[in-house]
Amino acid sequence: MGICYLVGAGDFYGQISADNDDIIIAADGGYDNLVRRGYTPDILIGDFDSVKTPIPEGLRTIKYPVEKDETDMFLSYEAGVKLGYSEFVMLGATGGKLDHTLANISLLLYAKNHGHNITLMDSNGIILCLKDEAITLSGNKGARLSVFAFGSDARGVSITGTKYEVEGASLKADFPLGVSNEFLECPARISVEEGALIVIAE
Numbered sequence: 001m002g003i004c005y006l007v008g009a010g011d012f013y014g015q016i017s018a019d020n021d022d023i024i025i026a027a028d029g030g031y032d033n034l035v036r037r038g039y040t041p042d043i044l045i046g047d048f049d050s051v052k053t054p055i056p057e058g059l060r061t062i063k064y065p066v067e068k069d070e071t072d073m074f075l076s077y078e079a080g081v082k083l084g085y086s087e088f089v090m091l092g093a094t095g096g097k098l099d100h101t102l103a104n105i106s107l108l109l110y111a112k113n114h115g116h117n118i119t120l121m122d123s124n125g126i127i128l129c130l131k132d133e134a135i136t137l138s139g140n141k142g143a144r145l146s147v148f149a150f151g152s153d154a155r156g157v158s159i160t161g162t163k164y165e166v167e168g169a170s171l172k173a174d175f176p177l178g179v180s181n182e183f184l185e186c187p188a189r190i191s192v193e194e195g196a197l198i199v200i201a202e
Contacts, residue, residue, distance in 0.1 A: 004080035004088045006118075007034055007041065008073050008104070009050055011095030014121030025079055027072040031055070033092045045079055046072035071103050077111065077118070086116045094122040109151055109196050125202040134191030135199070139183035143202035147171070147178035149195060156193025161186045171197070 002021030009029025016039060018024060026034055028046030035053045044051075044059055047066040055061065064075060073093060080088060088111065093104040104120065108129035111118045120127040125143075128135075129150065139145060145162060149171035157169045163182040171177055183202075190199060 001085050001087070004083070004085035006030075006073060006076045006080065006088055006090045006093070007039075008090070008092035008100070009033060009096055010092045010101065011123060012037065012092045013123055014089070014091050016089075016091070023080065023083065023085065025076040027076040027092075030072075030076075030092050043076075043079060045076045071100060071107075073100070073104055074107055074110075077107060077116075081114075081116065088116060088118040090118050090120040093120050094127075105198065108198065112196065124200055127198065127200050129196055129198055130190065130192055131196040132192060132194060134189060136187045136189050137183075137199070137201050138187045139201055141183055141185050143183045144200075145181045145183055145188060145202070146200045147181070147190060148176060148198045148200075149173045149178075150198040151196050154192050154195030154197055156191075157197065158191045159188065161188040168193075171195075 002019050005016050005024045006027060007030035008027045012033045024039060024041045026041035026044045028048060029050035031041060031044050031051050032053045034041055044061045047064050049066055090104060094101045108118050108120060112129045112131045153173055154171045157171050158167045159165055161184055
């Protein structure tokens with residue numbers, strides 16, 4: 001399978017390079033974001049309370065009631081899962097309503113707990129979630145890299161290839177110790193043995 005792009009109504013950063021196996025799902029007002037940039041989603045999902053652009057006939061839509069437990073972005077993610085996707089890129093997911101921004105960041109961990117990966121693109125670069133795993137990231141020398149325990153404390157955290165390195169550390173969910181690290185000239189490696197991390201990289 002390819003990539004499932006999830007597009008919300010927030011600030012739009014990043015690019016969509018849709019291959020044949022990729023799919024674009026607009027989460028309600030994300031449809032406006034896409035139309036302004038010349039994209040047509042494969043599916044439009046939500047309660048349609050924030051869509052301003054006329055919806056053409058023939059566009060596949062899935063409408064939900066306004067009063068519901070899930071956000072439109074979450075429902076869009078679930079639709080992608082039902083279509084068989086496990087790799088997601090989330091755009092337009094920050095910079096709007098703060099509660100929806102937090103919900104979208106929480107969705108990173110929910111997806112990880114269910115065996116899926118979401119990369120969230122925003123003005124800072126990328127935001128992603130790690131859980132009991134390791135990742136290697138590249139960035140320009142001096143670019144910021146922040147790592148936070150998410151959901152609960154994280155143990156066995158190692159960060160190398162950065163200005164500040166740690167080995168086997170514990171990060172507490174209520175103390176932002178990992179803010180504003182920096183990339184060096186080499187790729188950075190981040191790993192966690194137990195727990196989840198939110199990683200923000202420029």
